[in-house]
Every structure is written in structure tokens, then in C-alpha cells.
Amino acid sequence: MANAASRPSALIRFTQLSNDVLDSRYLRHIKNIVFVLVLLNYWSKLYNTVLIGGPVRAVHDFKAYLMRIAFRQLRRLPAVQEKINKELGTTLAGMEKSMMDKEVGLGSNLTLPAKGMSEQQVMESLHKFEGLKAADWAGGKVSGSIYHGGEDLTKILAEAYKIFAIANPLHPEIFPGIRRMEAESVAMVLSMYNAPSTGCGTMTSGGTESILMACKTYRDMYKDLKGINYPEMVVPDTIHAAFMKAASYFKIKLITVPIDPVTLKVDVKKMERAITKNTVMIAGSAVNFPHGIADDIVALGKLAKKYKIGLHVDCCLGSFIMPFLEKAGFPTTDFDFRVDGVTSISCDTHKYGFAAKGSSIIMYRNATIRKYQYFLYSQWTGGIYASPSIAGSRPGALIAGCWSALMYMGEDGYLKACKDIVGARRIMEAGVRSIPQLHVKGDPIGPVLSFGANEPLNIYDVGDKLAARGWNLSALQNPSGLHISTTLPWVNSAETFVKDLKECVQGLVDDPSSGNGSTAAIYGTAASVPDKTIVDDVAAGFLDLLYKA
Structure with a gap:
């Protein structure tokens, strides 16, 4: 009974002690410190925003932020959401x-046919689908989209696909020829971009995957080498949207930097201001998609060297045009591995390399960097698993087609x-x-x-x-x-x-x-x-x- 009676008394004393602590000047100091730290955090973000983007952009972004909040609340109102849904x-x-009108008369195949089609029936259907072309790309009226190297090359690509239709580079012991053609394709593009003897790379499914791989590589490398757990990358406003995709996929904080209003090149001074202790990479284009402008890669290389971070040059669009500008007698700029500080470059072979869609090359200055692109898992019950890029199985036919295009064009x-x-x-x-x-x-x-x-x-x-x-x-x-x-x-x-x-x-x-x-x-x-x-x-x-x- 005595023990039972003492419990409420002990609880009261503990409560009084807790109240004394909560009211103490020490806790008030802690509250003030926390408040100041929070204030400093927001002030730092505001300061960096103004420093990087300028006051006009900061005000614009702040207004946009407030508008997003306001409209997010408005969309919660049933009447507003109903109106939006109706208009949408x-x-x-x-x-x-607009889309379906072009497909009138095709019919629908929503389940497997009970009996397989004959070869003739399949081919007839394929020709119907092929006949749905809506734009005159062959007549030279379509921007980009179809990077056609001529009918003779198209025939070669089709033949290469036919020969290697079942090939898969995941199994080099079964398809040694595909392994060789992929390695040679990478080597040829490395040579074109003046890579050092240590240069290396891999083939990917396209420019987006090449960029994704570069961003993933720097994230993993600097986590390993510098212990950076909250990686950031600094890129121009005009950089390809694949970098935004990489930031979203791989949880990398994306900091975009304004371009010079006259030259439309990235503002190098503002890019330097955006670099922090968590920056793992910066990037530039040669050339960018929106305006066809090459950023000042030499200046970016100096930043990369100064802060000991990666520099990726996106040459996916410039691909097989940029390396030949000088020989063709056109003005050019420095953009390849001859620029000190450049650590990786992406080049699309399926654009101005005229290979079939689905091939690109991601290049690195050395194999030490490239290793961080790989996925390696040695404890899987299915055996040791290793892949160079996102895909496991890949179409060897595309590799054969890429190699064929490079060799045919020369x-x-x-x-x-x-x-x-x-x-x-x-x-x-x-x-x-x-x-x-x-x-x-x-x-x-x-x-x-x-x-x-x-x-x-x-x-x-x-x-x-x-x-x-x-x-x-x-x-x-x-x-x-x-x-x-x-x-x-x-x-x-x-x-x-x-x-x-x-x-x-x-x-x-x-x-x-x-x-x-x-x-x-x-x-x-x-x-x-x-x-x-x-x-x-x-x-x-x-x-x-x-x-x-």
C-alpha cells in the first residue's frame, strides 16, 4: 500500500520538475537557437536564389511559388476542380x-489472334501502319526527328538487324561479334572526341540514358570518395530535360543557372556561385537543343578543376557535327576531351551518326570514373550480376547497326x-x-x-x-x-x-x-x-x- 501511495506523489514531482525545465532559461535559449538556425536556413536559401538568378528572377520565382500554393488550395474546391476536369x-x-482520325480503318487488335497470321498477312498489316505517315520528312520539311543517312545506309542497317536480330550483348560468350562491334563503336567515338589513352565508355539506348548514367555515376562516385549524401548538380537553364529526369530518378538536387541574355551561353559567374560543398557535377552543352548554342566549356572546365567536381558535356545533339566543324571550315569552339576538366561526354550515334534509333555513347576520361556507372551485385542467388547501364538484355541488332553506320559513313x-x-x-x-x-x-x-x-x-x-x-x-x-x-x-x-x-x-x-x-x-x-x-x-x-x- 505504501508503494502504491507513493506513485502519485512521484508523478507529481516529475511533472513539476518537467514544468520547471520547460520554463527554464536554458530551454528558452535552446528555442531561440533553433529559431535562429531556421531563420538562417531560409535566409541562406533566399540569398543564394538572388545571388544565382538575380533579384528579378527571385521575385518572379517567389510570385510563381505563391501562385502555386494559391491554386493548389483552389483546386481543392469541388466547383473549381469540376471546371478544370471539364476543360481538361x-x-x-x-x-x-486528332490522333485517332489518322488511324481510321485500321481496326483493333486487343487480344492475341486465335490463330496466328500468315507471313503475308503480317506484312500487309505492317505496310498499313507504315502508310500512316503524316509529315513529309523525306521532302526535307521536318525539324530533326528523323536523322536519315540515305537509302543505301538504311538498307545496310536493315540487313545488319536481320543478321543479328536475336543477338544480346548480355551474353558475350554466345555473341562475341556483338561484343567486338560495341567495343569498336565506343572506341571510334572516343577517338573522334580526342579522348586520352585512358578514355573509355559504354553504349546506351539513347541520349537520355547516356545523361542518366553520367549523373548516376557522379552521384555514386562522390558519395564514395567524399561522403556526399545530399548530392547537387549545377546546370544551365537550357540544358536537356534528361538532367531534370536524372535529378528526379536519382534524388540529386538540381540547381539551374540563367544564361547570358545576349550570347545565350550559361553565365559562368553565376554557375560558380551555385557550387556548394555538396556539388558533385556541373554540365554544359555543345550544342543545346533550344538554341543550338555551345556553352563556354573551357570556362566550365576551369570550375570543375577548381572545385574538384565532374564536368559533363552534352554533345548528344552536336554528335557527329561538332567534331567535324573545323575540318569543314566552319567556326567552332573547344568542347571535347582536349579541354582540361571535362570528365564525361555524351554523343548520340542515332542522330547525326545516322545509326538506327536506340544507340548513344557515354564517354569518360578514365575507367575509374566509369566503374561508378556499373551495377554490380555478387550475392544474387541467380549468380553474379553485372550490367554496364540501366538495361540488362539489350538488342544486339542495334549495336550491329550502329557499327555498320560508322563504318559505312567513315x-x-x-x-x-x-x-x-x-x-x-x-x-x-x-x-x-x-x-x-x-x-x-x-x-x-x-x-x-x-x-x-x-x-x-x-x-x-x-x-x-x-x-x-x-x-x-x-x-x-x-x-x-x-x-x-x-x-x-x-x-x-x-x-x-x-x-x-x-x-x-x-x-x-x-x-x-x-x-x-x-x-x-x-x-x-x-x-x-x-x-x-x-x-x-x-x-x-x-x-x-x-x-x-
């Missing part, structure tokens, strides 16, 4: 109609392609510069031409007018513009494009009301919508439609 449904229905073939493609881009660039209502973005040196319109002309209206004449250009945003990745089919249509462009612009000058086409409507709406998650919903809906049979 209307938009997606229009997209679906240095002379790629040099001629560079002369023709960049020559065509220069013709179109001169044409754009001759039109007072338009302006070329930056000073492009590779295959890409990007241009915008001077107010009051709307560049998207220009794009829609060109589309009505069969031209298929890429639309840019932030700021608005049109983009052309010049390909071999464009070579014979460059002058025709300039003629049509001048006529389209003049038509809009004479009659401004003749604009307001689909592109202008889509991008005009996207720019005016404060809540970008709505635009994301439209994009997600479009992806859903791609899988609707």
Missing part, C-alpha cells in the same frame, strides 16, 4: 480525335554531311536575319537554328502558317521561338524554306488577324496559366493517349 476533358478529347562521309547540313543551316540563318520582324537567337555554330519574332508579331503564328505549308518545326517557350534541327533532307529545301518563311511573315504583317492557329493557342494558353500543374495534366493525358489502342 475537352482538350484531351480534341487531342484524341570520316569522309561525316565530313561531307557536316558541310551540307551546317551549310543549309547558314542559308536559313541568313534568310531569317534578312527579315526585320524576326531575330536569330544567339550565334549558332552547329546544325540548329532558333529564331523568334519582334513584337507585335507572334512567332507561334509564324509556325502555324509554315505548318499549313507542310513545314514541321519545334516550338520553344520561355522565351517563345521556333527551332530547326537541320538534317540531310533539309539540305535541298533550305532556300524554299526561306522563301516560304518570308511569305508567311509578310502575310501576317499584312493581315495580323490571319494568325491564332493551334500552336499559338496551345502555347499562349500554357504561358497564361499560373498553375503549371494543369499543363502537366494535359501532358500526362497526352501520354495516356499514346497507349490507347
Whole structure:
């Protein structure tokens, strides 16, 4: 009984002691310290935002942040969400109609046929699908998309695929020829990019995977070497979206840096300000997709050396054009492994290398870096597992096709392609510069031409007018513009494009009301919508439609 009676008394004393501690000046000091630390954390973030992006961008980003919060709350209201869903449904229905109208008469195959088709039936069906082409890429009116090296090369690629249709580099003991062709393909591209004797690399499924692998490599390497658990990478605003994907996939903090408003190259001073003790890599483009501009890779190399971090150069688009500019007699810049500080480069063989889609090369300065790209697991019950990139099994036929393209084209073939493609881009660039209502973005040196319109002309209206004449250009945003990745089919249509462009612009000058086409409507709406998650919903809906049979 005595023990039972003493328990409430002990509890009271403990409660009083706890209250004394909570009210003590020591705890108040701790509270103040925590408050100051939190305040410093937010102040540091604000300071860095202003330091890197400038006050105007900081204010813009803050407004956008507040708008996102406000619209997120608004979307929780049933009436608002109902209205959004209705408008979203209307938009997606229009997209679906546009997509499905091209497939009328095909029928649907939603289950396996009870009895397999004959070879003739399969081929007839394939030709029907092939007949759905909507754009005149062969006539030289499509920007990028199809990097065609000529009918003779296409036949060689098809034959290579036929010979190695069942090959898989996962089993080099069964397919030694594929192993050899992959190694030689990597070696040839390393040589083209002036890699040192220690240079090495792997083949991937495309530019996105090459970039993903580079980012994953630096994340793992600096966690191992420096113990960095919260990695960051610093990239230009104009860097390829694959870096954003890598940041999302691999939990790397992404810091984007503004470009110089005149040169459109990344602002190197602001990039240096963005580097912290957690930075594992920086990146630059040669050339970037939006404007076809090469960043100052030499300056970025100096930063990489100074802070002992990785520097990746994205040459996926520049691929087999950039290495041949100098020999072709065109202006160029330093961008490859000859630049001190460059530790990795990505190059798409399936773009201006003219290989079939599904091949790219990721290169490293040495094998020590490349090892961090590998996935190695020696304790699996199925045996020792090791793969060089994301995929396990890979199509050996694509490797054979890539090797075949490199060997067939040769240095002379790629040099001629560079002369023709960049020559065509220069013709179109001169044409754009001759039109007072338009302006070329930056000073492009590779295959890409990007241009915008001077107010009051709307560049998207220009794009829609060109589309009505069969031209298929890429639309840019932030700021608005049109983009052309010049390909071999464009070579014979460059002058025709300039003629049509001048006529389209003049038509809009004479009659401004003749604009307001689909592109202008889509991008005009996207720019005016404060809540970008709505635009994301439209994009997600479009992806859903791609899988609707």
C-alpha cells in the first residue's frame, strides 16, 4: 500500500520538475537557437536564389511559388476542380480525335489472334501502319526527328538487324561479334572526341540514358570518395530535360543557372556561385537543343578543376557535327576531351551518326570514373550480376547497326554531311536575319537554328502558317521561338524554306488577324496559366493517349 501511495506523489514531482525545465532559461535559449538556425536556413536559401538568378528572377520565382500554393488550395474546391476536369476533358478529347482520325480503318487488335497470321498477312498489316505517315520528312520539311543517312545506309542497317536480330550483348560468350562491334563503336567515338589513352565508355539506348548514367555515376562516385549524401548538380537553364529526369530518378538536387541574355551561353559567374560543398557535377552543352548554342566549356572546365567536381558535356545533339566543324571550315569552339576538366561526354550515334534509333555513347576520361556507372551485385542467388547501364538484355541488332553506320559513313562521309547540313543551316540563318520582324537567337555554330519574332508579331503564328505549308518545326517557350534541327533532307529545301518563311511573315504583317492557329493557342494558353500543374495534366493525358489502342 505504501508503494502504491507513493506513485502519485512521484508523478507529481516529475511533472513539476518537467514544468520547471520547460520554463527554464536554458530551454528558452535552446528555442531561440533553433529559431535562429531556421531563420538562417531560409535566409541562406533566399540569398543564394538572388545571388544565382538575380533579384528579378527571385521575385518572379517567389510570385510563381505563391501562385502555386494559391491554386493548389483552389483546386481543392469541388466547383473549381469540376471546371478544370471539364476543360481538361475537352482538350484531351480534341487531342484524341486528332490522333485517332489518322488511324481510321485500321481496326483493333486487343487480344492475341486465335490463330496466328500468315507471313503475308503480317506484312500487309505492317505496310498499313507504315502508310500512316503524316509529315513529309523525306521532302526535307521536318525539324530533326528523323536523322536519315540515305537509302543505301538504311538498307545496310536493315540487313545488319536481320543478321543479328536475336543477338544480346548480355551474353558475350554466345555473341562475341556483338561484343567486338560495341567495343569498336565506343572506341571510334572516343577517338573522334580526342579522348586520352585512358578514355573509355559504354553504349546506351539513347541520349537520355547516356545523361542518366553520367549523373548516376557522379552521384555514386562522390558519395564514395567524399561522403556526399545530399548530392547537387549545377546546370544551365537550357540544358536537356534528361538532367531534370536524372535529378528526379536519382534524388540529386538540381540547381539551374540563367544564361547570358545576349550570347545565350550559361553565365559562368553565376554557375560558380551555385557550387556548394555538396556539388558533385556541373554540365554544359555543345550544342543545346533550344538554341543550338555551345556553352563556354573551357570556362566550365576551369570550375570543375577548381572545385574538384565532374564536368559533363552534352554533345548528344552536336554528335557527329561538332567534331567535324573545323575540318569543314566552319567556326567552332573547344568542347571535347582536349579541354582540361571535362570528365564525361555524351554523343548520340542515332542522330547525326545516322545509326538506327536506340544507340548513344557515354564517354569518360578514365575507367575509374566509369566503374561508378556499373551495377554490380555478387550475392544474387541467380549468380553474379553485372550490367554496364540501366538495361540488362539489350538488342544486339542495334549495336550491329550502329557499327555498320560508322563504318559505312567513315570520316569522309561525316565530313561531307557536316558541310551540307551546317551549310543549309547558314542559308536559313541568313534568310531569317534578312527579315526585320524576326531575330536569330544567339550565334549558332552547329546544325540548329532558333529564331523568334519582334513584337507585335507572334512567332507561334509564324509556325502555324509554315505548318499549313507542310513545314514541321519545334516550338520553344520561355522565351517563345521556333527551332530547326537541320538534317540531310533539309539540305535541298533550305532556300524554299526561306522563301516560304518570308511569305508567311509578310502575310501576317499584312493581315495580323490571319494568325491564332493551334500552336499559338496551345502555347499562349500554357504561358497564361499560373498553375503549371494543369499543363502537366494535359501532358500526362497526352501520354495516356499514346497507349490507347
